[in-house]
Amino acid sequence: MPEKYFEVRWHGRAGQGAKSASQFLAEAALDAGKYSTSFPEYGAERSGAPMKAFNRISEVPVRVRSNVEFPDIVVVIDDTLLGNPDITSGLAEENYLVVNTIKSPEEVSKITGFNGKIATIAGTDIALEEIKRGIPNTVMIGTLIKLTDIVPMDSVKQKVTAAFSHKFSQAIVDANLRALDRGFAEVNING
Template structure:
């Protein structure tokens, strides 16, 4: 019987934090006792170029090393990518499209032509308010956890404390935890 992994595909532009979000999620999952993998895919390696990152999370060792083609969740950090059919490629209607946007669910549905469940969060705005930088990856992780419960919110908070305390002030650590919590609380889903 084939093993089932929970698979996530991130779409963003280089420099928006998708690679870091993917890696951070993998580390949090591993510290919570799961198996996980994370890797990016770049086209032209320049800031602002479209890129993808991938996660697999499972209760068994992960043997697959290829890109995620049939994701359980697609996380879109830059909503200008929604018109690209590649964003929803392989995403079945019983799965989730999670988007960082100020647009409505109806606008996201129209732009993406995705008929399944959609989640929206103003992650960049929240990041600016809480952290002072428009890097929405911590907020997106909070929204993703709310949607999937792939790892616990507390596990990610602990990971933020452990990882960020080494490099940043306590205020930056607290700001990132607030951003994570707001992503968890403020994400909205279609019916």
């Protein structure tokens, strides 16, 4: 019997934090006692170019090293990518499409043609309010945790605190924790 992993596909633009969010999720999963992988895929390697990142999380060692073709959840960090059919490729309607946007889930459905579960969050706005930078990766992780519970929120918070406290002030650490909580609390869901 083939092993089943929980698979995440992130879509964003280089410099928006999709790769960092993917790495953070993988590290939080490891800290929670799970197995995980994280890796990016770049097109043109320049700031602002479309890119993808991938996660696999499991209770057993992850042995697959290819891109995620049939994700359990897709996270879109930049809503200008929604017209790309690759965004929903392989995503079953019972799984979530999560989008950083001020648009409603119904508007996202019209743009993408995806008729499954859609969740939206104003991630960039929250990041600007809390962190004072338009990098919504911690917000998006909070939303992903709300929808999947694949990693305990406490593990993610511990990872944010440990990673950021070495580089940033306590005020920045606290701002990222608030952004994480708001991503969890403020998500709009259609399904």
